[in-house]
Amino acid sequence: AWLGADPDGTPRLAADAAGRLTLARSVVSDLDVLRSLYYEATQGRGVDSRQVRGRLLTDALVLVRGPLLADRPEGRYRWLTHEIVDAQLPLLVADTGLALSEFHLERNRAEKAIEALNAALRTAPADERLWHELLRATHTTDDPDRLRALAADLVDRSGARGVPPRTEALLDELLPTWREGVAAAG
Structure with missing residues (x-):
């Protein structure tokens, strides 16, 4: 009906x-x-x-x-x-x-x-292409704190398997200090 x-x-x-x-x-x-x-x-x-x-x-x-x-x-x-x-x-x-x-x-x-x-x-949520573009778009805002927060969220979501290699390379390019945030959180 x-x-x-x-x-x-x-x-x-x-x-x-x-x-x-x-x-x-x-x-x-x-x-x-x-x-x-x-x-x-x-x-x-x-x-x-x-x-x-x-x-x-x-x-x-x-x-x-x-x-x-x-x-x-x-x-x-x-x-x-x-x-x-x-x-x-x-x-x-x-x-x-x-x-x-x-x-x-x-x-x-x-x-x-x-x-x-x-x-x-x-x-x-698992589509790595979306995360990559989100990192790039966030990078264009020129807000390093926002980019760091996104990187931390992405690292947390990656869990025990770790950040995928392409994502890791993109983080190295856009936010070279991202690993320091991971070490501080760990």
Whole structure:
């Protein structure tokens, strides 16, 4: 009842002959919209228009609130871990966040870039590319305390396995004293 019916009266959610629930083609998911917006921004209308690209990428990232079905009850939707969408969503969100960050950094809007990257990190917290761009964008703010705090957070998140080599090299480049902060904290 919540999904309603199409204009011709066909229910948008129905059971097929085998009893499986099926959605009508008119039902669009946020994931479908996210994919479409990203595609339009990077390969469609946004290619030739900076303004359109920025709007589409922003609209796409607004749809993202965190990991896929993060609030699902324990033991529910276990089948989802076997679906490719569970792996694709974080990548798509990361790509969107990176594209929007680049869009903002082209105009020296570091705070907007940082905002986009943080939004993407809510869904893709393990994506090293997002962390690298967040370090770079934070570096452009010329706020060494903020960069040190981000580096410390990144080191804490790395846990026992340590900071990945590429991230370590980037920290060495952007904040050569970052290891002193780790030693002081340890």
